[in-house]
Amino acid sequence: MATRTAPTSANDPLPSRTASGPRLLERVRSANPTLRRGLGLAAIVFVFALVVATLRRFAGDISYDEVVAALLATSWWTVGLAVVLAACSYASLVLYDVFALRYVGRPQPLSATAFVSFCAYAVGNTAGFGPLSGGAIRYRFYSRLGLSPEAIAAVIGFVTVAFGTGLAVAAFTASAISSEAIGPILHLPPDLLRWGAIAAIAAIVGGYLVLLRRTRSGAGGWLRAPSPAIAGGQLLATILDLFFSALVLYVLLPAGKPDLPVFLAIYTIAVASGVLSHVPAGLGVFETIILAAMPEAVPSQEVLSALLLYRLAYHVLPLIAAALLVSGAEARRVVASPIARQTADAAARIAPLVLSALTLIAGAMLIFSSVTPAPTGDLDFLGSTVALPLGLVEAAHFASGILGIILVVGSRGLAQRLDGAWWASVAAASLAAALCFLKAVAVFEAAFLALLLVALIPLRGRFDRPASLFREALSAPWLFAVAIILLSAGALLFFAYEDVEYSHGLWTDFAFGAEAPRSLRAFLGVCVVAGAVALWSLLRTALDTVAAPSAEELAQAVAILNRQPLADANLVRSGDKALLFSESRDAFLMYARQGRSFVSLFGPIGAPASAAELVWRFAEMAREGGGRAAFYQIHPEVLPLCADAGLRAIKLGEAAIIPLKNFELKGAKRSGLRQTVNRGERDGLRFEVVPVEAVPSVFDDLRRISDGWLESKSAREKRFSVGWFDRDYILSQPVALVRLEGRIVAFANILVTGTKLQSAIDLMRFAPDAPRSTMEFLLLSLMLHLRDEGYETFDLGMAPLSGLSNSPAAPLWNRVGGLVFDHAERFYNFRGLRAFKSKFDPDWRPRYLAVSGGLPPALALADISQLIAGGLTGVVSK
Template identity: 50%
Template structure:
């Protein structure tokens, strides 16, 4: 029995090694499994604590004073703030340019600039998982041809560059102006400067430690800083970005402020850092609280609050509007037939749903906040003369509910649902009319109108007919909704802090009764938001579908025969569930393990409907309360997975050989020719038994299979491997080797009607088979398939092969590569690849895709358990 023949059978991840997380105490395991929920609760707790702190810091401030401060801001200051915002975002695009240069990729600057600008516009404004800058980059750069590990390195570069640059700027500023900042934050200047000095010393030590691009390892992590030129340039870019963004707020502060610009720069850098660390969406409350607390002694608090409101509008909302306007412009010019914009149009189509979703969240929040703020006296008097009181009351109340409706639709927009588009469009148009009655606010009305225009211009992108109300809000969305509602509540308390509460307030209806209207609005909002949250949290899981029946399998067989993926024949095992596309032309085969729905391979069927089927699979798995996983997918599916918010991790490489050019001639194939000659001398006969002839030799095949399992002390596997099941074996031809008329080895063939690809599944032999029997069987099968007109031969996947060896490879690749290099004790990784390499194949990457926030290790564990039919199967080979 040869080593190559033994490894040839094992085409999957090793089932004898532990892929699971290390055994942990119960409380640590609970914390790890509930990490997302715990993080959300802590984030909300931080937000509430900061909210109360701001409320007490503004105890002497009144809403009218803040409004007066807003109106007092001169237009020159606003224009300067907009100019510095443009400068800051221009600097931010250089982060991505440097990151792409660092990983050795070069893309056209317009596409990089649009991606980076959109990523920062969305990340700064929305700032939570599904609408983060990383999600934007993953969607955009996958469309531009970057692999998942390259995108991960870009995201890591920009994150690390910003973090180190922010720490450097803040520390340098505090060293210089620590004495000015100390009184503002209530800490001694010596302590501030000492901390700043320690941080700078640590950064300098880090640069020296990894200077010249040398790789340093910390545990399982690798760190390689850029060369001195790139580091210096990135530091200057970060300084420019932070200085420009700080100047935006500084220009909006009142002229009476008594803090110098250098001192404010250090304060601003600290506030931004704390906002980022808090994980509160957009740093809402945390950033503002630090600024208010620090400047309470340098300026009037109401003026600072007014400046912060304008800063949020200019630096956060305006770039998002511009990014949306840019994609709309590209789309409209494409419709006018401008071929020069083809590449940008494709990129815009990838970014538009996320941009529209983020814009909808922002407009929803503004609409909700407007529902708890009072009308000015002149507007109230105007309404009293032209409108009935019930109209004003209803408009005020409904605006908050429409804001919540827009927020709920935002998640559906990110998933391209047509129902979400209709809900957002109707809500925005209705709100345009109601805001004219409710606030007569130009900003509110203009943003709502712009949202409606954006929805109309991108309407073709929202074509998915899935149910909007069948989509439950996930933890990040629930957290964001809670932050918005809690902010509205804090605004209510702030605006009406001088109004003494009375039960009669609920029943007061008059034009000047702003407090009662706001109370009713916040009550309606709270009830509606609670119902939405409860519906998401308590929604019963959908009953899982049973295994496919004969009619389902017959439909699947017909689809398999009309497509090119030979491995799709594994559906003939009948052990996988099937999810068909709405038109019935394609399907996904998947298995269930724990809380994972694991889809095997790319969807089976025409490629043009893969994207819709991916979304359908995600929705159905989530309706069942499970996490969706795609296992062993090709690069062709990465784009659809990225659109659906999934992250890809490399599993290994698939080997395929071009049969049309396959020959035994030449020095490279000398060993194969020798093995074939030896087979002929030993009297080994090769035969392909057609489907109709398989039942006659089924008993002989079963004997060979039982002998193979006994020798290897192995058990049958499943899911991504076939098992010796008579019904399965009868469905395809079988290639056999006979010695003295007796079958000593066989492999069942996986074929499709297109003849584009062929493969094999089970490969088994007896003790009587000669050494190297699998080499012989492979060669004869490939020669036979070549003569039959098949295009390529699928040799199967080499697990953990081809993972990135770059110095700054993702942690997943580092761990997998380590197992590949040093795991021979448990599984013959290198031997399996070497066996396939005999046939000089072309290697193609294969991936595992999971939703953002889901551990790939956990998903891979579930896949391994599914293949091994549970823990016993895994342990027992």
């Protein structure tokens, strides 16, 4: 029996080739995952560029000055009403999380639910990629409130599917009601649109009823339908959300706009198109559809100004509010209510993500400001009244765009809680706020940057990761975000100065009134800096290998593991894993690399105070090496640390932990175990423990048994999460023996630490002619011996895929794992292993895999399988 269990994996077949060779789609599908992801992001950038070009066609007869004039003409009363309606929309969004938590059976206090929902949607609506950005906030927050990773994944999945379904129902309903008005806009016959929408609604409702029936009959498979009450409540929440958010834009639009029912249909179609485009916040896609759907009599410049104010009221202001709320979490920590303290602590955990999004918006604002003209009166004031030198104005304008790029890059570091990112962001925001008064009297820009500083400064302690920004490589999504910002800035530059004829002399034209040359130079500077950052990220040398530990490092690791409780940490003695020590050298990680996966076994080992530091450093190291971080077989206590580092977790199975304090073989419940020991003794089996210093005297006998066991099983040695028969490894620990007539017939190396809180075994091997009860005899005898020695628990190892939730809210991984656990006996005896360990009446404790990035965890599991098996050959053979 192997007490440390490796995951089972299968080999994917190679892509097939047709007689005429693979087609383009087949090549893309068989491409490297990183290449496929890059192609996907490039496609989104292309779609965004195409949308910008289309938007320019619709706004071709509009000038920048006309849009600014329309903005200034909007009454404050109208803007205030839009803000109130946006607040109503966000209040309805809280219902998404309320019903999702009921769906998974883990309702939370309304205050905590409202807080996380508001923050998640404030970031998700603005930064885009809602399931990822908003989902990361939910994971960090709800994990601190005690929800399991499975429950959090179900919540994220529920709100994502519920929004998509509700949006589809709302769009089809509005289209059916207003088909006469919507049909010409979509170039569809009204009757076809009406009946098509009705058919789609009927299909959605019918699908739900079928799924509900299958759920109630227990035949729902992987999908479980929510109850009618939850489904109806969620649909109502979606309708309220869309209604109020549509009203935000509706009240800002000028006279001549469509009637409200028609506009609701247009709005839902625009929102759905923005979501499907995968462009962050549907930027450009949403605006293009709204512009195209407006009647010709409605002034386009007033529609554009309404859209800008809509983005401000519905996206930017909620993000500012979320940032100010989380920055106040530290002050609320002193309140007496335990729930309030718990919420404040969880809020502080999500603060880096919220502040990261706000910093990204601030950086984009500075870049956009640098490519657009300043009000003429402000420049006249600086030049005539203040008599500011022209060179200072030019430098302030140019530097403002560069500081914007610094904030955009720093926002990624803020999401990772890097102290260098905090200092860079604070310095850049402070300097940019001062320059706002030198490049032009930009009061609103300065106020926004001041709010950013107010949010950043109180949370200095949350950015405690000592890492340099220059060691960070920007990920593809962040490079994509920079590309979107630059494309937007370029489009805005040409829109603002479309009446200015280009000439080479523009680059050297310096004057207070020379707005176009100033903006052109600023845009060039922004592009050069952004390009340098992108090249630095793309051309960085990846870390190809990891160094084996030196004898001194192994000695330090052994000294640390002897002061902590985890017995399995003794696997560091095998020497096949690299080591990462904490700054204080009181904790370490052991890890290996396979493919793109940097895999840490068991997570941080040693002082708990250093655990967070090690998780972050390991995640950063994997990222710098061009790979993904994975923490294999970690305990639930490590999950919040992994969540803080942006990793997501899945349950691998459960470990069987035997409490030894009251372990005995008396009583009817243990009669079978008692008979096993008695039978072994009658057969002549004798148990003994050989101390470390005496192991060399029996080493040759142990090797004979090990070689015979491997040969009889047609097996090969495993690695990584299990030890192997290596002389130095075997001689480093005590060994339990079973003798038959004085001859050693079985052994197991014992894993213990100085704390005596936990004990375990690793290799357990026996001679082919040993009695059948030898294995259980050894285990029971060893547990009784360790109990008498004062050890508190004994770890029997993990039962893979056991204990995965089968509730209606269980995520897809649990469904797949449950099917494998129940029906894969041909390949691995999952149920048998669980049943064997259950005989010892253990406490079953969950074990998890946490993986960084957005790729499926199966990729990391495949790499881990190769690590354990010693390569791909070992995966497909014993």
